Amino acid sequence: MAAIEPGASGLEPDTAVRKTSNFSLKPSERHALLAILCAMLIVRILAMFWYPFVDSTEARYAEIARKMLETGDWITPQFDYGVPFWGKPPLHTWMSALGMKIFGVGHFGARFFFLIASLGLLSLCYIWVRKLRGSDLALAATAVMASAGLFFGASAFVVTDMAMVLGTTMSMAGFYACVADKSSHRLWGYLFFVGLAVGLLAKGPVAVVLTGIPIFLWVVLGNRWLQLLRLPWITGVLLAALIAVPWYLMAEAKTPGFLSYFIIGEHYKRFLETGWQGDLYGSAHARPKGMIWVYGFIAFLPWILFAPALATRGRQVLEAFRKDQTGWHGYLLAWSLSPLILFTPAANILPAYVLPGIPAAAILLVSVWTTVFGQPGRMTRLWVPLSMITVAVIVLGLTTVAFFFPNTLNVRSERELVLKALETSPDIAINYWGDRSYSAEFYTRGRVRYVTDAAALEALNTNDVRDALAVYSHDIPLLKDQLEAGFVDLGRFNRRHLFVEPPLQ
Missing domain, CATH: 3.40.50 (Rossmann fold)
Incomplete structure (x- = not known):
């Protein structure tokens, strides 16, 4: 049975957004997806224990967190003893340091709260998609998201990006639920502002920009300006400021010069200047302009391999967007492309910069696929679990070799x-x-x-x-x-x- 076209019922957009897809899974398929997801979680936990910290990114952030725990300075992360780390806000450092305080200094403690953040992100997306498109589509989208190569690898990795992705996803889900569905609880609107605060504490203003790009495009192209009035702007902004601003003020007071370096250096010069020489903590990551798109395709493996099948149904894909009166597909597309748009002209980038778009890309792929193809066919039923299992097996293999035969991979770890x-x-x-x-x-x-x-x-x-x-x-x-x-x-x-x-x- 073909999936219901969003808006095809003739209902007003605010009502149509709540119509769920006719896409459904068999009980055996639901159980299989859940079983594979549980197996992937076990693999990821094993990797938390077995895979070493590697130079320089994860080891650097783990060591900064260890210093925070050792020195008891929870305001200013330290690049070296007595040397402030102004490169990033401290949310990821707090997460890692708190984990080591609870579980001891080691791999598991340092990575624990990043795994919790990833599970929280997956749960949020499941709840959001279930509310708007039904539980089966939500489960399928969550499975795709969890098994996307970069997401799975970063899901328990001591790095700033996963904490920021949690914040941007909170904002994007909260915004759409609040402005596109009159029946949504007001809490969705506040979730938007809390997500902004999380992003500011995770990576800074770039999180606000990554959220603002898709929302701006969606509002302008759909002429949805009046719907913005549904957000609790005054109390929401105050809530976000109450969460994020105090640390910025305390950090500047404790180590004057932080705001100048962080705002101008890390957000302006790093973005525009190739080979930026002002980096206090390492080296710039100069890449050819547009390389972020290559990173985006690689990061979404193996699921990007399903794109050619959609390309063969190009007219139906366009129809799925054209008939979508709620703007659901357009919103997801703008969200998934946001980091690619932002970092196309950037002079210094890393593969992890595409992470904020992966939740939307996973949901969009499943939603468009079910709209175009309807119920999953035999090949889809085969390749979806096989793709998930392949990702888990690759990670398990690398982790096992790194633990039992550490010199074989020649990983950058001491x-x-x-x-x-x-x-x-x-x-x-x-x-x-x-x-x-x-x-x-x-x-x-x-x-x-x-x-x-x-x-x-x-x-x-x-x-x-x-x-x-x-x-x-x-x-x-x-x-x-x-x-x-x-x-x-x-x-x-x-x-x-x-x-x-x-x-x-």
Whole structure:
């Protein structure tokens, strides 16, 4: 049976939006999707324990959170002891630090609340879609979202983006439910403003821009200006300000200069200047203009592979949008494209920047697919669970290899090297030659030291402390004389060799 075309009933948009799709799943299909989702959750939890923190992104944010917990400074995240981290607001740091406070300093504690945020996001989308399009379509959309490659990988990853995606999704779901459906509870309107506050605390004004782009397009193209009056603007803005503004004021008061660097540097110069030199905490991620679209296609694997089938029904897809008087499909399309539109001209981007559009892309794919094709056919029933299982198996395989055969993947993590050094002697002083390693700092609980010149390296032989030294393979010939003078090579651990001094006499 074909899905009901939104608005085809002739009802007013506010009423039509509440008509649910005729799309339905068999009980066995619902059970299969739920079983696969549960299996994927187990795989993701295993990865939380088994997969190491890798340099530099996740290890850096985990180490900043560990420092927050150690120092007790919950206002200003620290890039190094006493050095403020102005690059991002602290919501992700609070999440990670709180998790480690509850569960102990380690992978699970640092990642726990990111998993909770991801589950909360999936639950919100399920409730929202169920309210507007029925429970079966909501379940299918949630399954697609959960198993999208980048979303699944980032769902328990210590990084700023997932916390921001929770905020933008709260805002987008709350806005549509409030303005497009008169019968919606007023709480949906407040959810819009709470989501803005979450986004501001997760990543800053960019979250407001990512929310504003699709809403502006949807309102302007659909001439929906009067519907904006349904939002509780005065109390909502006050609520958002009450949640987000106090930290910004306290951060500027505690470390003057924060607002200037964060607003102008991180949001203007990073966006427009290729190779921006003002970054205090790393390097700019210069990419060709428009590369964000490539990232978007890759991030939505395997589900982007279903797009060609829709392309063969191009006329029906256009009809699905044209007959949609509620603006449901148009809203989802604008939302899914928002990060791609924003970052097309950007000089510095990362793949994670496309994450805010994935919830909408998943819902849009399922909604348009059911409108065009109706009930799932034999191939759809086969490929949907197979795609989900494939994503889970790939992640499980990588996680298993990283845990049981850590040197096989050559991941950018110092976990195995640090564990080997501490196995040699719990009190050994661990030194690194070359660039900074945040994963080494995390696994040594901040005890790692950096050696940057020959004199400091030679001094290790006479400091009356048993030292370990981590060196890149390509640097070993340059340091041959100093290493042979007092160190024993214990072998290579991923990217570096571990050298240790003999026990002190």
